[in-house]
Amino acid sequence: MERSTPGTMAAWSWLLLLCFTAGVLQARAQPDNNGFISVDCGLPGKTGFVDNKTTIFIAADDGFTDGGEFHNISAEFITPTLGRSYHTLRSFPDGTRNCYTLRSLVPGLKYLIRAFFMYGNYDGLNKLPMFDLYIGVNFWTTVNITAPDNPVIVEAIVVVPDDFVQVCMMKTGAGTPFISGLNLRPLKNMLYPQANATQGLVLLGRFNFGPTDYTDIIRYPDDPHDRIWFVWSDSTRWSEISTTKKVQNTDNDMYEVPTAVMQTAITPRNASMNIEFSWDAVPLPNDPNPGYIGILYFSELQLLPSNVTRQFYINLNGKLWLQKVYTPIYLYSDATYNQNPYLRYPSYNISINATDNSTLPPLINAVEVFSVISTATIGTDSQDVSAIAEIKAKYQVKKNWMGDPCVPKTLAWDKVTCSYAISNPPRIISINLASSGLNGEISSSFGNLKAVQNLDLSNNNLTGPIPDALAQLPSLTILDLTGNQLSGSIPPGLLKRIQDGSLDLRYGNNPNLCTNGNSCQPAKKKSKLAIYIVVPIVLVVVIILVATLICCLLRRKKKASTNNSVKPQNETVSNMPSNGGYGHSSSPRLENRRFTYDELKKITNNFHRVLGRGGFGYVYDGFLEDGTQVAVKLRSESSNQGAKEFLAEDGEYMALVYEYMSEGTMQEHIAGKNNNGRYLTWRERLRIALESAQGLEYLHKGCNPPLIHRDVKAANILLNSRLEAKIADFGLSKAFNHNNDTHISTNTLVGTPGYVDPEYQATMQPTTKSDVYSFGVVLLELVTGKTPILRDPEPISIIQWARQRLARGNIESVVDTQMHGDHDVNGVWKVADIALKCTSNASAQRPTMTDVVAQLQECMELEDRRGSINNTSNDFYTGNSNDPNSSYNIYTTDQSTNVSQSSSAFEMEHNFGRVSTMSAGPAAR
Known part of the structure; x- marks a missing residue:
């Protein structure tokens, strides 16, 4: 064996140190091999330590949060028995919400989350704080510090929906929030079935009966889930029984x-007595008597002779908990529990009574009691959260970017705008990071914000190329990159979006950015070869253009010579689609047909019967040669509409010929003025909405150039004999100017009061989103049966009226009573939600008509399913009745699990909620 030299020893030492450091950083950043995350909050530096009793690695909180201040508790409160994690803390004097983020979790898995607090007069103010604690966007508990030396532990069991979870402290105005430690422990999903996706369990107490030493606390490794089992003993009332043999869990x-x-x-010291204990309900501001879930654990620890029995009843407040006699099983763990919270009592008294036939007194081994919290509030879409978190980390954003980006709305992140659907997670739709000091390349994480519509990164110091991933953002309509140091060329995907009018890209003041869509190669010297190639190409293009022009002239001349009925200058008619509207087409014989003025006179019997009159002119009744009834709309000489607004050939007369819509307007049907006062059903309204939306979508996407209607309203949606809907009245339509992709220029504000887009009103620049806004008003009319402007008793828009009522969560308060409840509630909610999105004040937050069509199709499918179910069963109900968990009573609580070492409250005749639940720290006094 070779002898190590000092140099090799030093090298090995450095290697070991590096390995150890890497292990520490690994443990800090991710769960350990057990899936545990343990954080010492306020511990300086980036490394942690191994707890002596549990052997669990405790990480420093660097990387888990980016706010707050480090503090040590006062020296007078540090005792030999006080756990090390209590010595330091992190306080949060700034901001309303401050959060820790625990990552690398398994979505959908159940976790135990535990937080520790000890004030210890760290600030020298001796001012005991109180603040709220949240798990993600759901309320957890209120932390109420009652003494500087009183450790408080709160614990919850929840299902985590994402691969991360946030624990957030919220200021309530009663002192500065702080935290001493934080634990996360994975649980099998079969454990604690009372915790599910919509409700969590908040621990009130977890106790081990029997041990007489209060420091004999059981947790990891004895409990592989690292639950903390505190001792509960009363030698004056109870006797201890124990075994050294293993007590097994059942399958x-x-x-x-x-x-x-x-x-x-434990068993009663007096064999003729019962085991009794109780707890009082902790009153809450919105729930004076919250419900609780109790789990009582039993195992027979003595091998009983055949002539000896142990049987007992379990009672709650004098009533049987179980409807049968209970006999514990020898050396097997068993439990009795309630699945749902108990009926609400001001206090809960448990009594375990031996039966008359029992020869031994009752026993109990352990108990857990939980209250229930709702975890049904939906946080922001997890992909959006992950993306914005990576963006925050990359650029070190120091705004109020803590917790969930969108929820609650009052705490949404600065410069981040979200959309809020009724049944789907909120989505980030706009980010404004202009003039935010951003450096480096544009993060690829922006490409994961799939719902973003407006992205402003202007006036920063961003470098490098524009990532092509931005072109894959389906909802992006405005991308502002002006005033940066970007280089390279604009990606082809973005160029295509610019050309089809779906994206407004702003890229000025980027001196190194190429804007021609080609590769940005340095300019080379001109050569004869280049000239020889370019000149022929130019000549070919010119020849093609000249040839095309000649062909067009010849074709027009030929057409004029073969069509004697077309009189110059006075009989040209519109070349608009001849059905006069867009939607479901049922008159193919009208499509793309052109009429002469003489033909129009013949069709209308010399303009004999007037059907109506609008700003464009009169509408006349007419019949084609095959008997098809049509409506002929002829522009009057006095009309100021048509010459520029209609896409027509030059001429003195212009007209539209379209299918005769015998059922009039949607407005008339909503008001019950047509069809003998019969009101539209919900199915009919949905179909009208869908077909009208398809018409508008065609204007925006199917026409070249695209058209903006500018006067979408219920009176301009016509219905035929089958109540098929078509968008009509294009007197105010405008075509896009491709030199300005996002809007068209106009000096005149047009439209109908109650339907006009406020953004258009302010800028005088209509966009396709102006039509979307107006269509949102139409949807609200279909849902509510109301007019766009109500008298309530003061004038109020239907948008404000509906928003106020829907904010209270009552859809029936806005639904048109003339439908007599014959509708799918979920479908109506969805349409109302679409309408509110369409009528957002900012156009960037509104969906496109393509999005609206897709959403309305889903609503139609909901209604179709309801119809098919109603045809087979009369017992179908919407709402919670079809929810497998609807029998659960879910309580939203804000109770404080105030752990008080000095007041042993979970005991006979005392308050259960004040029992100490500290970790392996100070001994009970």
């Missing part, structure tokens, strides 16, 4: 209590 045990806990139990 598929739902609680897996460790054998160390089950090896001890």
Whole structure:
């Protein structure tokens, strides 16, 4: 064996140090081999330590949060028995919400989350704080510090929906939030079945009966899930029984209590007495008597002769908990529990009574009691959260970017705008990081924000190329990159989006950026070869253009010579689609047909019967040669619409010929003025909405150039005899100017009061989103049966009226009563939600008509399913009745699990909620 030299020893030492450091950093950043995350909050530096009693690695909180201040508790409160994690803390004097983020989790898995607090007069103010604690966006508990030397532990069991979870402290105005430690422990999904995706369990107390030493606390490694089992003993009332033999869990045990806990139990000291204990409900501001879930654990620890029995009843507040006699099983762990919270009592009294036939007194080994919290509030889409978190980390954003980006709305991140659907997670739709001091390349994480519509990165110091991933953002309509140091060429995907009018890209003041879509190669010297290649190409293009022009002239001349009925200058008619509207087409014989003025006179019997009049002119009744009834809309000489607004050939007369819509307008049907007062059903309204949306989508996407209607309203949606809907009245339509992709220029504000986009009103620049806004008003009319402007008793828009009522969560308060409840509630909610999105004040937050069509198709499918179910069963109901968990009583609580070492409250005749639940720290006094 070779002898090590000092040099090799030093090298080995450095290697070991590096390995150890790497292991420490690994443990800090990720769960350990057990899936545990343990954080010492306020511990300086980046390394942690191994706890002497549990052998669990405790990490420093660097990397888990980016706010707050380090502090040590006052020296007078540091005792030999106080756990090391309590010596330091992190306080959060700034901001309303401050959070820790625990990552690398398994989505959908159940976790135990535990937080530790000890004030210790760290700030010298001796001012005891109180603040709220949240798990993600769901309320957990209120932390109420009652004494500077009183450690407080709160614990919850929840299902985590994402690969991360945040624990957030919220200021309530009663002192500065702080935290001493944080634990996360994975649980099998079969454990604690009362915790599910919509409700979590908040620990009120977890106790091991039997041990007489209060420091004999059981946790990891004796409990592989690292639950903390505190001792509860009263030698004046109870006798201890114990065993050294292993107490086993049954197959598929739902609680897996460790054998160390089950090896001890208590029985009444007086064999004729019962075991009794109680706790008081902790009143809450919104719930004076919250419900609780209790789990009682039993195991027979004595091998009983055949002539000896132990049987007992379990009572809650004088009523049987179980409807049968209970006999514990020898050396097997068993539990009795309630699946749902108890009926709400001001206090809960448990009594375990021996039966008349029992020869031994009752026993109990352990108990857990939980309250229930709702975890149904949906946080921001997890992909959006991950993306924005990576962006925050890359650019070290120091705004109020803590916790969930969108929820609650009052705490949404600065310069981040979100959309809020009723049944889907919120999505990030706009980010404004202009003039935020960003450096480096554009993060690829922006490409994961799939719902973003407006991205402003202007006036920073961003370098490198524009990532092509931005072109894959389906909803992106505005991308502002002006005032940076970007280089390279604009990606082809973005160029294509610019050309089809779906994206407004702003890229000025980037001196190194090529804008021609070609590769940015340095300019080379001109050569004769280049000239020889370019000149022929130019000549070929010119020849093609001249040839095309000649062909067009010849074709027009030929057409004029063979069509004697077309009179110059006075009989040209519109070349618009001849059905006069877009939507479901049922008149193919009208498509793309052109009429002369003489033909129009013949069709209308010399313009004999007037059907109506609008700003464009009169509408006349007419019939084609095959008897098809049509409507002919002829522009009057006095009309100021048509010459520029309509895409027509030059001429003195212009007209539209379209299918006769016998059922009038949607507006009339909503008001019950048509069809003898019969109101539209929900199915009919949905179909009208869908077909109208398809018409608008065609204008925006199917026309070249695209068209903006500018006067979408219920009176311009016409219905035929089958109640098929078509968008009509294009007197105010405008075509896109491709030199300005996002809007068209106009000096005149047009539209109908109640339908006009406020952004268009302010800028005088209509966009396709102006039509979307107006269509949102139409959707609200279909849902509510109300007019765009209500008298309530003061004038109010239908948008404000609906938002106020829907904010209270009551859809029925806005639904048109003329439908008599014959509708799918979920479908109506979805349409209302679409309408509110369409009528967002900022156009960037509105969906496209393509999005609206897709959403309305889903609503139609909901209604179709409801119809098919109603045809087969009369017992179908919507709402929670079809929810497998609907029988659960879910309580949203804000109770404080105030752990008080000095007041042993979970005991006979005392308050259960004040029992100490400290970790392996100070001994009980």
